Amino acid sequence: MPRASTRVTVDRRGMLRAVGIHKSTSTGYHFRCFAPFAAFFLSSIFHSSNSPTARPLSFASPSASPYIVEAMLSRSSARTAQRLARAASRQPHLQNVSRSFATVETDIFKPTKFGSKYTVTLIPGDGIGAEVAESVKTIFKADSVPIDWEQVDASGVDSGAPGSAEEMFRESIASLKRNKLGLKGILHTPISRSGHQSFNVAMRQELDIYASVCLIKNIPGYNTRHKDVDLVIIRENTEGEYSGLEHQSVPGVVESLKIITRLKSERIAKFAFAFALANNRKKVTCIHKANIMKLADGLFRRTVQSVAADYPTIEVNDMIVDNASMQAVSKPQQFDVMVMPNLYGGILSNIGAALVGGPGIVPGCNMGRDVAVFEPGCRHVGLDIKGKDQANPTALLLSGTMLLRHLGLDDHANRISRAVYGVIADGKYRTRDMGGDSTTHEFTRAILDKMDTL
Ligand SMILES: NC(=O)C1=CN([C@@H]2O[C@H](COP(=O)(O)OP(=O)(O)OC[C@H]3O[C@@H](n4cnc5c(N)ncnc54)[C@H](O)[C@@H]3O)[C@@H](O)[C@H]2O)C=CC1
Numbered sequence: 430m431p432r433a434s435t436r437v438t439v440d441r442r443g444m445l446r447a448v449g450i451h452k453s454t455s456t457g458y459h460f461r462c463f464a465p466f467a468a469f470f471l472s473s474i475f476h477s478s479n480s481p482t483a484r485p486l487s488f489a490s491p492s493a494s495p496y497i498v499e500a501m502l503s504r505s506s507a508r509t510a511q512r513l514a515r516a517a518s519r520q521p522h523l524q525n526v527s528r529s530f531a532t533v534e535t536d537i538f539k540p541t542k543f544g545s546k547y548t549v550t551l552i553p554g555d556g557i558g559a560e561v562a563e564s565v566k567t568i569f570k571a572d573s574v575p576i577d578w579e580q581v582d583a584s585g586v587d588s589g590a591p592g593s594a595e596e597m598f599r600e601s602i603a604s605l606k607r608n609k610l611g612l613k614g615i616l617h618t619p620i621s622r623s624g625h626q627s628f629n630v631a632m633r634q635e636l637d638i639y640a641s642v643c644l645i646k647n648i649p650g651y652n653t654r655h656k657d658v659d660l661v662i663i664r665e666n667t668e669g670e671y672s673g674l675e676h677q678s679v680p681g682v683v684e685s686l687k688i689i690t691r692l693k694s695e696r697i698a699k700f701a702f703a704f705a706l707a708n709n710r711k712k713v714t715c716i717h718k719a720n721i722m723k724l725a726d727g728l729f730r731r732t733v734q735s736v737a738a739d740y741p742t743i744e745v746n747d748m749i750v751d752n753a754s755m756q757a758v759s760k761p762q763q764f765d766v767m768v769m770p771n772l773y774g775g776i777l778s779n780i781g782a783a784l785v786g787g788p789g790i791v792p793g794c795n796m797g798r799d800v801a802v803f804e805p806g807c808r809h810v811g812l813d814i815k816g817k818d819q820a821n822p823t824a825l826l827l828s829g830t831m832l833l834r835h836l837g838l839d840d841h842a843n844r845i846s847r848a849v850y851g852v853i854a855d856g857k858y859r860t861r862d863m864g865g866d867s868t869t870h871e872f873t874r875a876i877l878d879k880m881d882t883l
């Protein structure tokens with residue numbers, strides 16, 4: 430039977446490092462296994478520090494892409510990491526040693542792997558989904574990425590066939606439960622049809638992929654109004670305003686329930702602080718509206734503050750969501766990691782996307798205890814440009830490279846992301862949303878050509 434463990438170490442700079450070891454006791458076959466650490470995905474798409482010595486906890490080798498540093502921890506190893514971080518911060522001598530600290534047996538999940546290939550669920554989604562998913566498949570194939578896609582064409586668009594949308598949705602959930610790992614576009618939710626539940630939301634709730642991570646950072650060579658934007662939006666994904674509990678008390682009076690629980694607030698807060706710690710980020714800002722929703726957002730805010738006490742090395746502050754929106758467009762550089770309830774995350778990830786170039790370039794993921802689903806961080810369907818060969822595939826491609834890193838396939842991730850950034854920096858091929866006139870196909874071709882030169 431395969432067994433897995435995590436070794437957590439503190440390096441000579443006092444940084445925590447975790448290495449997953451997957452052991453097959455029957456074959457004696459050992460390999461480094463990154464992907465199973467789904468419960469805490471700790472990621473920053475670019476190197477977040479100017480200091481050459483300050484490297485975040487990372488599975489990427491020091492020679493990996495200068496842009497990308499990512500790390501993952503299982504739930505239990507993350508807990509251990511937190512404990513060790515506290516211990517290390519109290520014991521200065523630990524900052525100067527490099528030693529193996531602990532071995533933790535974990536309840537890690539195991540993505541499906543046949544032979545040397547992973548099976549990953551691919552849900553292209555509605556609107557531009559098919560086109561950008563095609564771009565990902567083409568580029569991954571060209572780089573011989575060891576992934577077999579299990580594609581499920583779920584859709585929120587009403588096809589008229591009774592039950593078919595629901596059936597495909599159920600199939601996508603089954604596939605994700607089986608494979609533990611997915612790449613997903615966005616499913617449309619008609620505004621006008623009452624009673625039609627959002628499949629996106631239902632999926633996050635059913636799989637309990639509770640932590641949405643949206644990476645907002647300027648792309649080198651693509652200038653927007655603000656420079657040096659580098660912030661991470663961590664959003665509770667399963668409750669809050671998205672609980673879907675609404676009813677009409679009497680005609681003309683609707684009650685819509687926002688659910689905030691201490692348990693879910695605590696786990697998203699822990700995720701945010703563990704993320705900050707692991708990625709050498711300095712500050713966590715709690716976004717809320719506790720001046721008005723004193724009970725709900727008050728609980729969220731208090732919970733974040735109490736979790737913060739376990740992370741003395743990370744600065745913490747909080748900000749009312751209205752002000753945060755204004756601050757984000759006027760002085761986004763003040764933000765580092767931001768943690769918030771569901772709806773505020775939707776709004777701020779849209780503001781964030783606009784700061785750095787739009788929804789077409791912002792990657793993201795949704796992390797749970799058992800399942801990880803990578804999807805564009807700013808979740809747009811793009812029905813208006815469906816089938817027009819105009820979509821920017823960057824957001825899905827970079828979400829895909831995050832997935833590769835999650836699997837420990839750093840070489841593939843580095844090559845692909847370098848090619849994407851390289852093409853954007855060259856400026857010759859850019860899609861319309863970035864001010865160019867390249868089609869999705871031309872942009873994809875340019876990335877393939879760039880990969881040949883790397
Ligand atoms: N309407 C829906 O069914 C859903 C809406 N949402 C939420 O609502 C927000 C807005 O959604 P919508 O109004 O449906 O936005 P949308 O899908 O209409 O997108 C807004 C604009 O951005 C463009 N765009 C988006 N992605 C692009 C890409 N990759 N390349 C080039 N252009 C791109 C679209 O063409 C469109 O002009 C989302 O951020 C999300 O938070 C989320 C899921 C489903």
Ligand SMILES: O=C(O)CCC(=O)C(=O)O
Pocket residue numbers: 616617618627628629630775808
């Ligand atoms: O699924 C939908 O229609 C909306 C969900 C949403 O707003 C989001 O994913 O941010």
